[in-house]
Amino acid sequence: MSTYQKMAMALCLAFAADGSALADEFTEADVQRWQQQFMSVVSEGRELWTSPKLGTNGVACAQCHPNAANTHPETYPKFQKQLGKVVPLWQMINWCLKNPLEGQPLAADDPKMTALQAYVTYERRGVKLEPGKH
Amino acid sequence: MVLNSIRTYDDWTFKRWPTAEQRMLEMAGLDNPNSSPFMVGEEQRLWLEKDLDKVDKNTPVVVFSHSPLQKIYKGWNFWTEDADQIQALLKPFKKVSVIYGHVHQIQYNQIGNISFNSVMATAWPWPYPQSYAQAEQYLPKLTVPMNRADPFFERDATGWQFINVADGNADLNFTLSDNTGRIVRYNDTQKRPEDTRYQDEKTRIIPQTHY
Numbered sequence: 441m442s443t444y445q446k447m448a449m450a451l452c453l454a455f456a457a458d459g460s461a462l463a464d465e466f467t468e469a470d471v472q473r474w475q476q477q478f479m480s481v482v483s484e485g486r487e488l489w490t491s492p493k494l495g496t497n498g499v500a501c502a503q504c505h506p507n508a509a510n511t512h513p514e515t516y517p518k519f520q521k522q523l524g525k526v527v528p529l530w531q532m533i534n535w536c537l538k539n540p541l542e543g544q545p546l547a548a549d550d551p552k553m554t555a556l557q558a559y560v561t562y563e564r565r566g567v568k569l570e571p572g573k574h
Numbered sequence: 575m576v577l578n579s580i581r582t583y584d585d586w587t588f589k590r591w592p593t594a595e596q597r598m599l600e601m602a603g604l605d606n607p608n609s610s611p612f613m614v615g616e617e618q619r620l621w622l623e624k625d626l627d628k629v630d631k632n633t634p635v636v637v638f639s640h641s642p643l644q645k646i647y648k649g650w651n652f653w654t655e656d657a658d659q660i661q662a663l664l665k666p667f668k669k670v671s672v673i674y675g676h677v678h679q680i681q682y683n684q685i686g687n688i689s690f691n692s693v694m695a696t697a698w699p700w701p702y703p704q705s706y707a708q709a710e711q712y713l714p715k716l717t718v719p720m721n722r723a724d725p726f727f728e729r730d731a732t733g734w735q736f737i738n739v740a741d742g743n744a745d746l747n748f749t750l751s752d753n754t755g756r757i758v759r760y761n762d763t764q765k766r767p768e769d770t771r772y773q774d775e776k777t778r779i780i781p782q783t784h785y
Contacts, residue, residue: 498595503698506650507708510701510722512785522726536725567707574780 478558485559488552495541501556504540508563515573526572529557577622579614579641579654579674611648612641612676613655622663634669634742642674644683644690647703647711652677664688671744673737680748682758683714684766690714691737691744691758691767699723699731702784718772720750721781727752 488494490502505511516529523535530553534545546553591597614622629635637643643660646652654660664670670688678700681692702719703711713719723731729751738745743760744767750756757770772778 504723504725505701507706509703509706510784522724540725540728564707 481555481558482562483559484552485555485557485562488556489559492541494537494552495543497542499541501536501541508560511560511564512573513557513561513564514567514569515571518572518574529560533557533560575622575625575635575637577614577618577637577639577643577660579639579643580612611655612651612653614639614643614660615656619656619659619663622660626663626667629667631666632668635664635667635671636739636742636744637664637670637672639672639674641676642681642690642692643672644685644714646677646681646713647706647709649706649709650700650703652703652711661685661688669742671739671742673739673744679731680720680756680758681714681717682746682767683716689744689760689767691746693737693746694733694735694748694750696732696734705784716766716768718769718778719782719784720756721753721779722784724752 488501489505489508490500492498492500494501501508511529513529516532517526519526520532520535523531530546530548533553533556537543537545546556626635639654641654642652643654643657645654645657664672665686665688668687672688672690673693674690675693675695677692678695678697679692679702680694681690683690701723703709703713720731730753731750733748733750733753735746735748737747745759746757746767748756748758756772758767759770760766761768772782
C-alpha cells in the first residue's frame with residue numbers, strides 16, 4: 441500500500457467515523473428517500489397538468505394530453521416544424537402554456553417546469569429513447 | 575333506440591361541486607374518472623330485452639349511446655362495463671349499427687353482426703389510447719386512426735360528420751377541421767365498416783401512426 445493509499449484510507453475512515461457516508465455507497469433508505477422526492481415532484485406535476493392554474497382561459501394540459509399522452513418526451517430534443525428549429529421538451533411545454541392555455545411561459549429551471557417534465561416523463565416510463573423521432 | 579350509457583347519480587351531478595364550471599373542470603381530468611365506470615345498467619338492460627323481444631330479427635337496429643358499447647380502454651372510459659351483455663342482446667338481429675360518442679376520434683369495428691362507429695367532437699382533440707404507454711388498450715384493429723393532432727392548428731382533430739343510416743348500416747362522412755375529410759362506409763362484401771381511402775395498409779400515411 442502506497443503512502444497515498446494509506447492517507448486516503450485514513451481519510452475515509454475518519455469520515456466514516458464521523459458518521460458521513462462513503463462517496464460511492466448509498467443505502468436502501470437513501471434510495472427510498474430519493475424515490476419519494478421524485479414521486480412527490482411527479483405528483484406536483486400531475487396536479488399542475490390537470491389544473492387550469494397555469495393558464496388564463498380554463499384550459500388544462502390534460503384536456504388534450506390525458507395521462508400526458510401524445511407528448512412523446514422520449515423524442516426530444518427534436519425539430520418542430522412550426523418553430524423552425526430543434527427544441528427541448530420544456531420549450532414545447534412553454535409553447536402550449538402560451539397558446540392553448542393563454543398563460544405565461546415558465547423559466548427552464550422553474551420548479552413547476554421541473555414538475556411538469558417529471559410527470560410527463562414518468563407517464564412515459566419504459567419507452568426507449570428516440571431523440572428526433574416524428 | 576337511445577341508451578343512457580353513463581349512469582351517474584344526483585350526488586355526482588348536482589352535489590359534489592359548488593358550480594357546473596368546477597364539475598366540467600373535474601371532467602377535464604377524465605384520465606382519472608371519478609364517476610362510476612360507464613354502464614347501461616340492469617334496469618335499462620331489462621327494458622332493452624323486453625323492447626327488442628317485440629321486434630322481428632330481420633329489422634335493422636340502430637343504437638345510439640354516449641360511451642362505446644365495447645371495451646377499448648377502461649382508464650379513459652373508452653369502455654362500457656356491461657358491453658358484453660348489451661352485445662348479447664343485439665346478437666340475434668341480422669343487422670345492427672351502434673353509433674357512439676365520448677372518444678373524440680374516428681373509431682370503427684365489427685363484432686359479429688354488430689357494426690360500431692364513433693362520432694367526432696367539436697371540442698378538444700383526444701389522443702388514441704395507444705399513445706399512453708401505460709395503457710392496456712384494445713383499439714379495434716379495423717380502425718384506421720385519424721392523423722395525429724397538430725397543436726399549432728387550434729381546431730385540428732375536431733370535426734363533425736353526416737351519417738346515413740337509411741338502409742340500417744351506417745355510412746359516415748367526416749368533415750375534419752384543418753384536415754382531409756374521411757369516409758367510413760359499410761362494405762357489403764367484407765361485411766364490415768371500412769375507410770374508403772385508407773383501409774388497405776399500403777395506402778396509409780405516416781401521421782396515422784400513433785405511439
